[in-house]
Amino acid sequence: MKHWTETDFEQGLYGLKDRDAHLDECPECRGELERLTQERRRVAAQPEVSREFLEAQRRNIYRRLEEPRRNWVAWRWVISAAMLLALALGLTLQRSRPTAPAISDDQLFSDLSRMEQSAEPKAIQPLHSLFEE
């Protein structure tokens, strides 16, 4: 009869090896697995945590639970003021923006007529200045 090895027990302890036929038949291995399981539970027992530390931690949690509300109350005025300021600034900039000079209808029709009669595109005209003395 082949007993479970240390590796088998380790894997059995961590749920990586299922109970097999040998374990059902062998009280020695079954007992060893039970002993090791107890040992694991014993060594994994929770250490003591200082009561003062836990109380301070709870106070911090309660303080932080209240914080988001307080922060929001304070910040909502700041955010509103900032939005109003941005809006006012935007409007001021919009009004002070230089606009293109208005031209009369006569001027517009005369320009259009000149463009139509011209043999070359208007966009080429600036090139002429490169060759003028």
Place this chain on the structure above:
Amino acid sequence: MGVMADRLEASLDGLADTREFGSWMVAEQKRIFLLCRRMLQDVEEADSATQDTFLKAWLALKRPESRDLDDPSKWVTRIAINTCLDRLRSRRWQFWRKRPHPDDEATVLSMAPSADPDAERQVMAREIVERLERALDKLSNRQRAAFTLRHYEDRSLAEIAGILDLHVGTVKVHLFRAVEKLREELHDLYFREGRK
């Protein structure tokens, strides 16, 4: 705590279950803190992660759809694990982070008195337990989470899979690799007296 709880209760209108939340938190706090400490290996960070966990739990409980929880303990464990995994992920960028000092731990934690009457054996067992906790550093984040939940919380593979939102097969792989990496420490823990 009572005074703080009363103040909070008064300040949050319509949330009559503050006191209930407070007593549930007291019941779960130590376990969650130790879980965070094992995951993060740092008392200060574990303290902060525990606070974050209960804060997230509170906010989630305020949502009406979260009122009926099948297993609040498993649920808060899941929040804690995810909080720790997030912190471990962001740690990669924190090259300036100071290493935790063992003295910080000593003021907060102390081992529970063992039933073992043999003092020498007790000291030896404690050393191995501490070595195993330090060795958790060798594990990847997921391996550490799976191993911590199995070894310290005695959770089944199905429960671990539920908490980590993974398939049982994947949890098995993580645990298998964790046990492989911790082989030496586990061997000393279980077979140090030359048992089978």
